Amino acid sequence: MADDQDLEQLSSKELHDRAVRAAVRHGDVKFLWELLKSIPAARAEAGDLGESEADIKYVLPMLDDYVHAGDGKLADVLRPTYLAYLRKHS
Template identity: 60%
Template sequence: MAETPDLATLSTKELHDRAVKLAARRGDVKFLWALLKAIPGAEVAAGKQGEGEVDIWNTAALIDDYIHAGEGEVGEVLRPMYLDYLGKHA
């Protein structure tokens, strides 16, 4: 069995991808829903004020944000969420 790398050394994009893939594999809708709810706040925290408000009402934009939630400043704001989830369930 391959050794699991230290999660803190992984890029935020890699953490996002692993956490989302693990949650999907486990059928963990609770985590996926929590991630979707956290994205607008993460966008505001990352300085993208208008996007946080729009995403609450725009499902297509929210799904796109979900796909890219491991990138850029938004990904960095969500990084602790990915570390926590992977630390508990990986």
């Protein structure tokens, strides 16, 4: 996989896509679950406070968030999560 400098150059969306693909390829359910659990806090940090509270209570919105965790401000907030995963598994 890419070295650390190459990873830093990727957009948050690209990091998300690579990290999720790697986790799926390796059957890393733990990472995917940790990502799901971190989305409500990331939504709040990205300024979407109303959604962050609702997501904690409902599984379906969490799955929807998972699908969109590589988009916009949410991806930027989760960027360190994607970088750490890719660095660990490169």
